[in-house]
Amino acid sequence: MLENVADGFLGLFMFFAHWLSPGNDRGEIRIEAVRELKTRSVLECFISFEWNERMSDLIDAGIPMRFRILSYSDRGDSTLSIRTLFCDVGEYTYYISDSLIVPAIDSVYVSKEYRQIYRALREYRHVMRSFARSASYFQIEAVLLPSRVSHLNRSIDMSDICGCRRFATRVISKQRGK
Amino acid sequence: MRLWRQLELEWKVLLLAAGLFVAFAWPVQRFVITRLSETLFQSIDPDLETTLRAELADAEGGQRGALKEHIERYRQTRVLMPIVVKEQQRLLIALSIGLFMLFLLLALWVLKRLTRPLKDLARAVDRIGKGETAQVARVSEGALGIVEQAVVNLQEELVALREQARMQGMETAWKDIARVMAHEIKNPLTPIRLTLDRMEERSGSGRGVSNEDLTKFLTRINAQVDMLERLVDQFRSFSREPEVRLAAVDCAALLRTVADGMGRSLTTTIEGAATIQSDPYLLQQIFLNLLKNSLDAGADRVSAVIGTGVGAVTIALQDNGPGIPPAHLGRIWLPYVTFMKNGSGLGLAVVKQLVETLRGAVSLVSPPGQGVRITLTFPTDLTGEN
Structure with a gap:
């Protein structure tokens, strides 16, 4: 009898713990196209996460959205980059930047400027990676990083709003052949 | 509920x-947070x-740049x-739940500590009620301490009362045994004494005792000595576990033999038959005691019905005696308890003991005006039963 009551309390506690914990469900990276070149394959992917007004508000307030994108295969095609979406609050302009950490450290690419967030977002979600055709699998993982709120000296976790922190997909050679 | x-x-x-926490704390914190949010938003231009x-x-x-x-x-x-x-x-919320859990644990610990002496007391009282000895120590102060002391006193009084009752019961039992034994022994002694007095009187007067009279006197004394022996046997059989010697027993034949020994004063009819593996001597003693009981109670007819069931045999004996008043039925199996003028109080007690020795059961009913009906049940094979 008392064990049941104790279980009830434990269940209640677990419920609250789950409710209070940040979202860490695994999201999806959709493969949109695979182009086969002579020695390499180029993969076009789409990070599939929900967009809402609250996220727009955060970006519009100059808070950057950052993804750490890691891709690798069994042939050693490893790439690690940080992709950022940020807004110039004064000019109402959105930019996307890619900081390539591996293999070339501090190689930064900044996109053209966008006047509308949804257009910027379309490019932001698109990820293109290439890997050796001889690879038997290829894995892409994207992790939403905490964003720095510069003027309030703190950071926020956008995955609470987005509902997902990790996104991943794996391509194996059989699947690619199709 | x-x-x-x-x-x-x-x-x-x-x-x-x-x-209470869920009912009040939750809405209160929601209200406070809502009010706080409103105030904060109003503070932004x-x-x-x-x-x-x-x-x-x-x-x-x-x-x-600064404006940006x-x-x-x-x-x-x-x-x-x-x-x-x-x-x-x-x-x-997390803090509240954490604090609440902490409070729960603390409250549980405090309540357990508070209620432990009460639970100990309840257990002690329960044990005392069952006649066991419980260790009750006065460890608490205040009202609980008074209750503990009261339980200690109660236990002491109960122990004293039980001892008193036990002593009284033993004394009463010994008195009863002594009374019954004195009476039973005196019964045959009186005719022996009278016979010896007559023999002494005859020889004292010079008349002498003829061989015929001597035989008569000796027969009379012998009969009374037999009775004394039977009495001693009855006491002995009651005081110790009888030895069981198994044999095939024809219940109807055995009952017929015992009934024939009763002479013409008791007519016994027997219906049915069954053979069981049991002790013929003990069964004979059971039948003898029961038929003698009926005879002593004033019955002149007993009808016996033997029936067989699954693994058991039932023997029902119905007499036409005056029966037993309902008020006495609860005590008839007790030793040295008799409601007959010359009874020893051992007949039915011996029967019960012997039946149980043979792994059987005995029951007695006595509807008013219908005599006594005794039902005996025995296993068909005592070897298998054992």
């Missing part, structure tokens, strides 16, 4: 506390960005406000 009644006191208190942007349009160089930062700060504050409030709310 039944579940609630089964819960212990401390769990009831804790559940009530949990209910909604037109500030418009003003800053107007200034930004005309600004140049360093001033432009102001706009950014304003926007970040505005957008982060609900998130921060939500965070604080979560923190508050």
